[in-house]
Amino acid sequence: MKEIIVFIEHRFSEILSNSYDALGFAYEWQKLYGGEISCLVLTSEGKKDIFNNLKDTVNKIYLLKNNLLENYHPELYLKALKDFLKEKNNYLFIFGQTGNTYELAPSLAVELSVPILTDINGIEKDNNQINFIRYFYGGKVSGKINIADFDKKPLILTIQTGSFKFEKKEINSEIMEKEISLDIEKNIEILEYKKEETGEVDITKADIVIGIGRGLRDKKNLPMVEELAKKLKGVLAGSRPAIDAGWLSKDRQIGSSGKTVKPKLYLALGISGAFQHIVGMKNSDLIIAINKDPNAPIFSVSHYGIVEDLIKVVPAFLKKL
Amino acid sequence: MKIIVCIKSCPETAESDIKLTPDKKDIIREKLVYTINEADNYALETALVFKEKYGGEITLITFGDKKSDEILRMGFAKGADYGIRIEEEKEIKDPLLIAQILASVIKNLSFDLILTGVTSSDNNYGITNIALARYLNLPFTTLVKKVEKEDNFLLIERELEGGLIEKRKIKLPSLLTIQTGIYPLRYASILAIKRATSKEIKLIKLSELNWEMKENISLKEYFIPKSERETVFIKGSEDEITDNLIKILKEKGIL
Ligand SMILES: Cc1cc2nc3c(=O)[nH]c(=O)nc-3n(C[C@H](O)[C@H](O)[C@H](O)COP(=O)(O)OP(=O)(O)OC[C@H]3O[C@@H](n4cnc5c(N)ncnc54)[C@H](O)[C@@H]3O)c2cc1C
Ligand SMILES: Nc1ncnc2c1ncn2[C@@H]1O[C@H](COP(=O)(O)O)[C@@H](O)[C@H]1O
Numbered sequence: 001m002k003e004i005i006v007f008i009e010h011r012f013s014e015i016l017s018n019s020y021d022a023l024g025f026a027y028e029w030q031k032l033y034g035g036e037i038s039c040l041v042l043t044s045e046g047k048k049d050i051f052n053n054l055k056d057t058v059n060k061i062y063l064l065k066n067n068l069l070e071n072y073h074p075e076l077y078l079k080a081l082k083d084f085l086k087e088k089n090n091y092l093f094i095f096g097q098t099g100n101t102y103e104l105a106p107s108l109a110v111e112l113s114v115p116i117l118t119d120i121n122g123i124e125k126d127n128n129q130i131n132f133i134r135y136f137y138g139g140k141v142s143g144k145i146n147i148a149d150f151d152k153k154p155l156i157l158t159i160q161t162g163s164f165k166f167e168k169k170e171i172n173s174e175i176m177e178k179e180i181s182l183d184i185e186k187n188i189e190i191l192e193y194k195k196e197e198t199g200e201v202d203i204t205k206a207d208i209v210i211g212i213g214r215g216l217r218d219k220k221n222l223p224m225v226e227e228l229a230k231k232l233k234g235v236l237a238g239s240r241p242a243i244d245a246g247w248l249s250k251d252r253q254i255g256s257s258g259k260t261v262k263p264k265l266y267l268a269l270g271i272s273g274a275f276q277h278i279v280g281m282k283n284s285d286l287i288i289a290i291n292k293d294p295n296a297p298i299f300s301v302s303h304y305g306i307v308e309d310l311i312k313v314v315p316a317f318l319k320k321l
Numbered sequence: 322m323k324i325i326v327c328i329k330s331c332p333e334t335a336e337s338d339i340k341l342t343p344d345k346k347d348i349i350r351e352k353l354v355y356t357i358n359e360a361d362n363y364a365l366e367t368a369l370v371f372k373e374k375y376g377g378e379i380t381l382i383t384f385g386d387k388k389s390d391e392i393l394r395m396g397f398a399k400g401a402d403y404g405i406r407i408e409e410e411k412e413i414k415d416p417l418l419i420a421q422i423l424a425s426v427i428k429n430l431s432f433d434l435i436l437t438g439v440t441s442s443d444n445n446y447g448i449t450n451i452a453l454a455r456y457l458n459l460p461f462t463t464l465v466k467k468v469e470k471e472d473n474f475l476l477i478e479r480e481l482e483g484g485l486i487e488k489r490k491i492k493l494p495s496l497l498t499i500q501t502g503i504y505p506l507r508y509a510s511i512l513a514i515k516r517a518t519s520k521e522i523k524l525i526k527l528s529e530l531n532w533e534m535k536e537n538i539s540l541k542e543y544f545i546p547k548s549e550r551e552t553v554f555i556k557g558s559e560d561e562i563t564d565n566l567i568k569i570l571k572e573k574g575i576l
Contacts, residue, residue, distance in 0.1 A: 099481035102463040106448040109417065110455035115537040116417065118446050131541055137334040137443055141348060144541040187460035187492040196484035208575065244502030250484065257480050265575050272335045286573055293336060300548035304569060306555050306562055317563045
């Protein structure tokens with residue numbers, strides 16, 4: 001049977017919520033295939049209390065300590081994970097997908113010669129196989145993926161943000177604390193972290209948010225949506241391409257690498273609804289989407305949908321406001 | 322500086338009607354338009370900016386079928402110097418294998434920097450790039466939103482969750498995965514596009530690589546995801562739609 005090991009990522013002394021997605025997946029796996037769940041925390045002696053929240057939710061907690069592990073460093077983390085896992089022969093190693101696991105998960109897979117899948121959002125048993133489910137094509141299509149000899153060989157997974165629920169369980173956790181050595185030559189030096197500045201408007205505080213996406217097409221269509229925002233007493237925000245194109249400032253980006261909003265109304269205009277966007281707005285009280293593609297994934301989280309050209313509907317709507 | 326950029330030709334799907342083939346193992350591709358993967362376009366842009374600042378040459382590499390010649394040509398038109406296409410005789414789903422294929426060609430080239438996109442818009446893996454770095458034993462950095470060169474290292478800003486930025490230094494040679502929006506994109510002139518059509522693309526056959534290839538992952542089937550909500554679609558004429566919208570907003574106390 002596989003040992004299920006969940007990687008616990010922390011930053012500024014807090015566990016990232018993505019690690020709970022990974023734990024949620026681990027429970028789901030356990031329901032189907034059994035096995036014991038462990039958590040792995042890389043940390044410094046001074047910050048080891050981080051793991052307190054996990055006590056009594058899993059069978060085992062591995063606490064690998066070194067003062068160099070106080071904060072994330074790709075090469076040191078990779079070395080620690082590799083040394084830890086190479087001793088084991090059958091495991092499932094699970095990360096919550098984050099910016100850092102874009103570095104760690106694939107590099108670890110190569111170092112250990114283990115298959116890897118990213119952004120998993122479902123699993124199902126299928127005779128002797130297991131189907132790992134994830135999005136392709138920006139969420140328009142889902143795929144069921146099979147892994148050769150999945151039961152006999154180790155596997156590395158990352159879990160799509162928000163796709164599995166973590167519910168605290170009462171289990172006596174065994175704690176394995178160990179000081180590790182990390183003797184490597186570093187090519188990377190982490191200098192500092194910088195919080196992105198918020199401009200005049202804080203979109204997370206607004207009751208009404210109008211989100212614009214690539215479907216707005218052109219800067220020249222901005223006045224139209226600005227007027228809409230004004231009339232609805234809301235603020236303009238956008239998907240990543242709307243920010244990349246320079247239509248809006250970075251502090252107005254909604255999604256995994258931007259902000260999370262929960263307004264009374266989220267109006268999505270020309271946004272396809274990739275999961276990186278959806279995680280940032282799906283808990284809004286009321287979601288209305290206008291998109292000319294009836295199969296756009298944004299509709300799957302919307303209360304109301306309008307399948308139309310926004311360049312036509314918005315001006316018509318403005319006239320009646 | 323010698324820069325290699327890994328680019329991939331992907332179908333535009335966000336705005337297209339996507340249907341599955343009868344065996345559900347693929348999407349119907351006939352009517353789809355192929356372009357350079359969005360993030361790879363930004364990787365190419367970064368290479369072009371570096372070339373302008375520090376001189377040097379840019380080599381584009383892709384593992385793809387004949388259609389991919391188009392994105393190499395577009396790259397030439399923007400200012401890339403060389404193009405290599407490894408012939409994709411059959412679609413490979415395992416990103417580790419794609420990375421090994423790219424590595425087996427790149428290891429014979431001389432370079433200071435490899436640039437890639439953060440993820441591909443078709444597979445959305447975010448694996449191929451970092452796996453490639455490890456097969457070539459290079460240091461790596463993902464999600465790059467700003468980069469500057471100083472002597473033999475790069476100063477980088479990378480983008481984490483919630484807009485948090487991490488600043489780091491990385492030695493050259495190394496591999497970076499470029500996030501969209503790093504620089505505004507340039508467009509190639511018609512004249513440059515014309516000129517690029519006669520430029521040579523080096524073609525490599527998979528069979529020439531001569532090593533055993535094994536895929537550990539396979540696609541069982543695709544399906545169209547189910548809606549999480551019972552979405553109510555507002556239909557009718559423009560007039561009816563906007564009237565209905567206003568009615569709903571009034572009911573919900575928003576207007
Ligand atoms: C690490 C990482 C982090 C990311 N972080 C974020 C993030 O924080 N936020 C984010 O949003 N994305 C993020 N992304 C990008 C995300 O994957 C998608 O690429 C992005 O959300 C797509 O934006 P879009 O919907 O505006 O564009 P597209 O996907 O191109 O969709 C455009 C939509 O507009 C519709 N449309 C076009 N014309 C019209 C018209 N005239 N009328 C009506 N509809 C029209 C189309 O049908 C289509 O659905 C991230 C990606 C990665 C890899
Ligand atoms: N077939 C390919 N040819 C060249 N580069 C690729 C290919 N597939 C992926 N890449 C590179 O790896 C990055 C990540 O791809 P993926 O792992 O599929 O998300 C892309 O942005 C490209 O830079």
